[in-house]
Amino acid sequence: NAGVTQTPKxxxxxxxxxxxxxxxQDMNHEYMSWYRQxxxxxxRLIHYSVGAGITDQGEVPxxxxxxxxxxxxxxxxxxxxxxxxxxxxxxxxxxDRGLWNTIYFGEGSWLTVV
Amino acid sequence: xxxxxxxxxxxxxxxxxxxTMNCSYKTSINNLQWYRQxxxxxxxxxxxxxxxxxxxxxGRLRVTLxxxxxxxxxxxxxxxxxxxxxxxxxxxSTQGGSEKLVFGKGTKxxxxx
Numbered sequence: 001n002a003g004v005t006q007t008p009k010x011x012x013x014x015x016x017x018x019x020x021x022x023x024x025q026d027m028n029h030e031y032m033s034w035y036r037q038x039x040x041x042x043x044r045l046i047h048y049s050v051g052a053g054i055t056d057q058g059e060v061p062x063x064x065x066x067x068x069x070x071x072x073x074x075x076x077x078x079x080x081x082x083x084x085x086x087x088x089x090x091x092x093x094x095x096d097r098g099l100w101n102t103i104y105f106g107e108g109s110w111l112t113v114v
Numbered sequence: 115x116x117x118x119x120x121x122x123x124x125x126x127x128x129x130x131x132x133x134t135m136n137c138s139y140k141t142s143i144n145n146l147q148w149y150r151q152x153x154x155x156x157x158x159x160x161x162x163x164x165x166x167x168x169x170x171x172x173g174r175l176r177v178t179l180x181x182x183x184x185x186x187x188x189x190x191x192x193x194x195x196x197x198x199x200x201x202x203x204x205x206x207s208t209q210g211g212s213e214k215l216v217f218g219k220g221t222k223x224x225x226x227x
Contacts, residue, residue, distance in 0.1 A: 042219040099206035105156040
């Protein structure tokens with residue numbers, strides 16, 4: 001049971017480039033989400049999904065797109081990278097859409113935009 | 115905006131001492147969760163306390179919840195050097211018909227051997 005798997009772990013992008021952070025879970029969880037973590041800011045919610053085909057915006061969605069075509073996968077797309085998107089990104093999942101159960105996190109993706 | 119706010123921001127103690135971290139939040143919640151994050155790693159779930167519970171234990175961890183004061187505390191007893199990490203509270207709530215988990219900024223705990 002792999003849990004929540006994020007790739008890549010490290011990435012350097014040039015301003016204006018696009019890329020996709022991959023997230024997969026093998027626990028048949030309904031709820032998946034993406035957070036970014038910046039020094040002194042805690043974790044801020046970017047986008048989330050309560051099931052396949054359903055996505056919604058979180059606190060800081062600008063500059064990011066998501067889709068949920070399958071229960072297992074929830075990729076995060078950076079459309080045109082900006083230095084302000086330099087951060088650590090975490091994918092998370094939970095069994096139910098109501099967040100009544102444990103949230104499982106991936107190990108994080110360190111992104112630097114130069 | 116951030117829902118949970120931890121206090122203190124940083125805490126340094128000796129091995130064997132108890133560590134207490136506090137979390138305050140602003141709106142009604144479904145549950146409150148505590149997480150640990152070791153440096154350079156992901157978040158690990160420690161404990162979840164539901165809005166109708168007042169206290170919960172897990173090993174050396176004790177969590178209390180006071181919904182009237184909109185606050186929670188995490189107590190780690192008999193701390194060990196391995197407990198050195200950042201600790202975050204997160205509130206799960208229903209906002210605008212959808213459920214969200216919102217994190218505070220964390221408490222950085224250092225346990226000195």
